[in-house]
Amino acid sequence: MKLGLLIDLDTCVGCHACAIACKEWNASSHVSGALSDYEPFGAEPSGVWFNRVRHYEVGDYPASKTINFPLSCMHCADADCVSVCPTGASYRRADGIVLVDQDKCMGCNLCAWACPYGARELDTVSGTMKKCTLCVDRIYDVMLAPEDRQPACVLACPTHARLFGDFDDPNSDVSRLASERAGFGLMPELGYAPVNRYLPPRQPQPVLGEDDPRALLERGLASLASPVIRR
Amino acid sequence: MKPAFSIIFFTVSSGAGLGLLALIALVDMLAHGVLPNYALWRGALLGLGLVAAGLASSVLHLANPRNAWRSMVRVRTSWLSREAVAALALFAVVAAYVLLLTGDTGGAPRVLLAWATCVLAWAVLVCTAMIYASLKPIRQWHTRWTPANYLLLGHWSGALLLAAIACAYTTHAGALLALAALLGALALAAKLAYWQAIGAGMPALTLERAIGVAEGVRGAGPLSVAHARLLDVGHSHGTFLTREFGFVVARRHARTLRVVALVLGFGVPLAWLVAGIASWPAALGAVGSCIIGLLIERWLFFAEARHTVRLYHGDPRT
Numbered sequence: 047m048k049l050g051l052l053i054d055l056d057t058c059v060g061c062h063a064c065a066i067a068c069k070e071w072n073a074s075s076h077v078s079g080a081l082s083d084y085e086p087f088g089a090e091p092s093g094v095w096f097n098r099v100r101h102y103e104v105g106d107y108p109a110s111k112t113i114n115f116p117l118s119c120m121h122c123a124d125a126d127c128v129s130v131c132p133t134g135a136s137y138r139r140a141d142g143i144v145l146v147d148q149d150k151c152m153g154c155n156l157c158a159w160a161c162p163y164g165a166r167e168l169d170t171v172s173g174t175m176k177k178c179t180l181c182v183d184r185i186y187d188v189m190l191a192p193e194d195r196q197p198a199c200v201l202a203c204p205t206h207a208r209l210f211g212d213f214d215d216p217n218s219d220v221s222r223l224a225s226e227r228a229g230f231g232l233m234p235e236l237g238y239a240p241v242n243r244y245l246p247p248r249q250p251q252p253v254l255g256e257d258d259p260r261a262l263l264e265r266g267l268a269s270l271a272s273p274v275i276r277r
Numbered sequence: 278m279k280p281a282f283s284i285i286f287f288t289v290s291s292g293a294g295l296g297l298l299a300l301i302a303l304v305d306m307l308a309h310g311v312l313p314n315y316a317l318w319r320g321a322l323l324g325l326g327l328v329a330a331g332l333a334s335s336v337l338h339l340a341n342p343r344n345a346w347r348s349m350v351r352v353r354t355s356w357l358s359r360e361a362v363a364a365l366a367l368f369a370v371v372a373a374y375v376l377l378l379t380g381d382t383g384g385a386p387r388v389l390l391a392w393a394t395c396v397l398a399w400a401v402l403v404c405t406a407m408i409y410a411s412l413k414p415i416r417q418w419h420t421r422w423t424p425a426n427y428l429l430l431g432h433w434s435g436a437l438l439l440a441a442i443a444c445a446y447t448t449h450a451g452a453l454l455a456l457a458a459l460l461g462a463l464a465l466a467a468k469l470a471y472w473q474a475i476g477a478g479m480p481a482l483t484l485e486r487a488i489g490v491a492e493g494v495r496g497a498g499p500l501s502v503a504h505a506r507l508l509d510v511g512h513s514h515g516t517f518l519t520r521e522f523g524f525v526v527a528r529r530h531a532r533t534l535r536v537v538a539l540v541l542g543f544g545v546p547l548a549w550l551v552a553g554i555a556s557w558p559a560a561l562g563a564v565g566s567c568i569i570g571l572l573i574e575r576w577l578f579f580a581e582a583r584h585t586v587r588l589y590h591g592d593p594r595t
Contacts, residue, residue: 100590159414
């Protein structure tokens with residue numbers, strides 16, 4: 047099994063709901079313990095997050111596009127964060143989920159250095175490394191309704207830009223979508239075999255020039271419609 | 278990378294100690310009589326003290342040192358684990374070796390322990406270097422010049438210490454001064470080669486590669502090959518990632534510091550060796566200058582290393 051996430055960069059609107067839902071669920075999870083916040087009500091609040099959303103602009107105006115980019119653990123099949131760990135605290139389960147045993151971690155930071163994606167963050171209160179658990183305490187919880195047995199980030203996404211599934215199963219939704227829409231893993235050249243897949247954004251619609259006939263048509267229709275609308 | 282003083286001191290101090298231990302064992306085996314016995318065991322104790330100080334400093338870097346004892350369980354995959362095991366074995370071997378040296382006992386056990394000291398000192402040096410060299414996300418470290426540097430810089434500072442010991446305890450230190458000068462020249466060459474290698478010609482990762490738009494976005498259109506820039510980093514204040522990987526040293530300052538590291542780490546001690554002033558106060562000055570130079574060199578080793586996480590925070594390339 048290779049459990050992981052599929053993230054659609056075309057539909058992600060960058061609302062950070064996935065990151066907030068992740069923080070909410072995992073802050074009270076027994077898997078990693080609390081996700082510490084530093085000075086939460088101070089001048090410079092900071093803290094441990096498993097999932098961060100960043101925003102990029104691709105291309106140059108007018109042919110440019112904003113890409114909202116959520117990033118969390120890729121649950122790599124060949125994860126260096128696991129192999130560099132000297133204490134055995136980092137491990138990869140048979141279902142593909144990479145976890146940190148909080149009782150064994152000595153907080154040496156080496157796994158965070160070995161992760162090219164910045165998916166691991168040290169909790170300075172507990173002194174241990176923390177990371178995305180793929181909500182391992184949700185996805186197998188038989189007390190939850192079957193449709194709720196998914197990571198918190200997936201359930202929270204308002205545009206369904208996130209999907210959870212088994213990438214080893216060619217018939218799973220995530221595998222099918224990834225192959226249909228040219229899903230890609232991040233920085234495969236580093237050789238970590240990341241499992242999570244991103245669906246590429248579509249081409250942007252260029253902004254029309256002043257004299258473009260389609261722009262003239264648009265303005266003409268707007269001037270015809272506005273008296274009706276304003277009435 | 279954030280230049281953490283605990284690790285900088287650790288690598289410089291234990292590097293010098295390990296170099297000294299390896300050279301003392303080699304001198305004892307291959308050039309017996311160059312140094313009197315009491316100089317050998319005092320030197321070995323100094324080397325062990327430097328390694329111990331370095332390891333103690335490295336424990337300060339841990340956020341949860343209570344679990345430090347667990348660090349020896351993953352020798353099959355982790356260079357840090359291998360380093361811990363080799364260092365522990367080194368302590369046991371050197372302790373036994375020093376006991377034999379103080380009694381001036383000769384014979385097979387001494388030869389065996391000398392070889393073991395030498396091999397284990399090399400092993401620890403290589404493990405320390407490989408911790409950095411094995412990290413693929415940091416191209417400035419993931420190079421063969423990293424282990425070459427750690428090995429040669431450790432032996433260079435160790436050889437200087439040995440030369441100082443020779444000045445203090447014998448009147449014919451010439452051979453050891455020449456050995457130090459040779460190792461100094463080699464270490465200097467390796468350091469310059471390292472800076473040359475990370476400066477140019479190494480393939481760098483780009484922000485476009487990191488977010489997967491280097492080959493353009495889907496379908497025909499203007500973004501067939503796009504370049505990207507950060508609009509918003511998504512967090513309001515610093516995170517673990519910005520604190521750990523966000524450190525930047527201005528290129529101008531890096532250049533100045535490189536010159537200072539070269540002058541203090543190599544220029545001053547090599548000048549002393551060439552001048553051949555075999556007095557131990559001068560030797561101590563040369564050793565002190567070298568250690569300060571290497572501390573600056575090691576600070577730069579961290580400060581100039583750029584992790585791929587920086588791409589996601591807006592760096593155009595690593």
